[in-house]
Amino acid sequence: MRIALFADIHANLEALETVLADAAEQGCTDYVCLGDIVGYNANPSECLERVRALDCPVVKGNHDEDCGGDHSLDAMNPTAAEALRWTREQLSEEQREYLRTLRMVRQVEDFTIVHSSLDQPQVWNYVSNKFDAMSSFSYQFTRVCFHGHTHVPRVFARDTSVKELSAESVQFEDNLKYFVNVGSVGQPRNGDWRACYAIYDIPSNTLVFRRLEYDILTTQEKIRQAGLPDMLATRLAEGR
Ligand code: ZN
Secondary structure, eight states: OEEEEEOOOTTOHHHHHHHHHHHHHTTOOEEEEOSOOSSSSSOHHHHHHHHHHTTOOBBOOHHHHHHHSOOOOTTSOHHHHHHHHHHHHHSOHHHHHHHHHOBSEEEETTEEEESSOSSSGGGOOOOOSHHHHHHHHTTOOSSEEEEOSSSSOEEEEESSSEEEEOSSEEEOOTTOEEEEEOOOSSOOOSSOOSEEEEEEETTTTEEEEEEEOOOHHHHHHHHHHTTOOTHHHHHHHHTO
């Protein structure tokens, strides 16, 4: 079994299609979505339907929650709030109901999935260092947990202490626990604009990160055509 794990698509259809085509080429047999299908970019409805058509496990991201709900967005960053209001209008009531019913945490095969972290997943903590990772590890009962949310690919491993490993490839060892951020498909923030996802090969116990160039000019053009904030287009090229 080879599983493609992807997160933070954020309505970027060109990046999503590129990732899914690569996953098929790489022999992936299954898919897992770690949340934030919508928000920021210009194809929320199309991305949502593309993910639903995979019929795969999906957990809820904070943007999925914000677009599915009707609560006030006034306390948010104004650019994100503007994109969320626009996204709410693009989705059908049935699509928004789908987003509302997504679960926060799931177990799939021998691993766990969550959008942000396992300690208080509903408050959307960011895991940016080993201390954040330690808090999540306390609630992790499988060897591996995959997540997203920061848009930065990262691997934390815990034995007697927590250390960070390089987010290129990992050989999972039995006596360790791993908390893995698979990076972002549609809005990377690690200074590398390419779409990022990861492939977990269960028979060999290995994880490999994939980074792919996609048609970013089309994505940027769609953002501008939709009248969304221009910085959402420029940040894509900067990978931040
Ligand atoms: Zn996100």
